[in-house]
Amino acid sequence: MHSRLSPALLLSLALSLLPLQASALASIRDQEIAECRPGEIATWGDGRDRPAVAAKLVFVYEHRGAPAWISELLVMQLLERAVQAWAPCGVPAVVLRGVMTPALMAAEPGHIQVLWDEAAARGSFALANLTQRQLAISPAGFALLKQRNPRHPFQETLQMVISHEMGHLYGLMAHSRRCVDVTSYYHNGRGETCYARDRSQLKSVTEYRSMLPTACDLQRCRAANGKNGKAGP
Numbered sequence: 273m274h275s276r277l278s279p280a281l282l283l284s285l286a287l288s289l290l291p292l293q294a295s296a297l298a299s300i301r302d303q304e305i306a307e308c309r310p311g312e313i314a315t316w317g318d319g320r321d322r323p324a325v326a327a328k329l330v331f332v333y334e335h336r337g338a339p340a341w342i343s344e345l346l347v348m349q350l351l352e353r354a355v356q357a358w359a360p361c362g363v364p365a366v367v368l369r370g371v372m373t374p375a376l377m378a379a380e381p382g383h384i385q386v387l388w389d390e391a392a393a394r395g396s397f398a399l400a401n402l403t404q405r406q407l408a409i410s411p412a413g414f415a416l417l418k419q420r421n422p423r424h425p426f427q428e429t430l431q432m433v434i435s436h437e438m439g440h441l442y443g444l445m446a447h448s449r450r451c452v453d454v455t456s457y458y459h460n461g462r463g464e465t466c467y468a469r470d471r472s473q474l475k476s477v478t479e480y481r482s483m484l485p486t487a488c489d490l491q492r493c494r495a496a497n498g499k500n501g502k503a504g505p
């Protein structure tokens with residue numbers, strides 16, 4: 273199964289939204305990230321959540337093909353940060369550096385290949401493929417981001433797309449309709465938009481979607497993996 277975050281959509285948002293306003297406005301976003309209120313979990317209904325691709329996830333990162341300005345150390349740090357942020361879901365996961373051959377992939381059913389691969393990313397910034405246990409990142413997507421919006425911190429976009437695509441591998445197949453969730457889509461292309469506690473907040477930051485899983489992302493993840501009542505917060 274596949275899912276995508278459109279570079280065009282992200283770029284248009286990054287280019288059109290206003291710079292950070294008063295910090296009091298941003299704090300509502302922070303609250304939405306930290307707290308999932310009853311009734312706030314809603315999806316676009318575009319997929320059915322399921323358990324993670326394996327009971328224990330091993331993300332294996334291969335740096336070959338990465339854009340020259342993106343270091344291996346940085347990507348490893350972003351992967352580590354995403355795995356730590358998903359940890360409250362209750363599915364154990366680690367990040368390693370390495371090269372996965374088809375034979376190794378067949379021998380290690382919990383291993384997930386993380387790589388830079390234009391074809392596998394299929395026009396998105398990144399794409400999770402659950403069948404192949406692959407998280408493919410697009411070199412061209414990040415080249416376009418740098419070219420079109422050089423002042424935008426690409427690390428934040430990379431962190432967000434890694435966290436988002438990891439969410440699919442953790443079993444979150446439907447996209448969230450709560451704007452701030454890392455698994456969200458802002459709109460469905462048919463005039464329907466995502467939810468926020470205060471929609472005026474959406475323009476308070478360049479990117480409203482969280483870079484890391486939110487309380488609602490984690491709650492959905494625990495439910496998808498039968499971990500409710502076991503893991504906090």
Ligand SMILES: [Zn+2]
Pocket residue numbers: 275276277436437440447
């Ligand atoms: Zn997605």
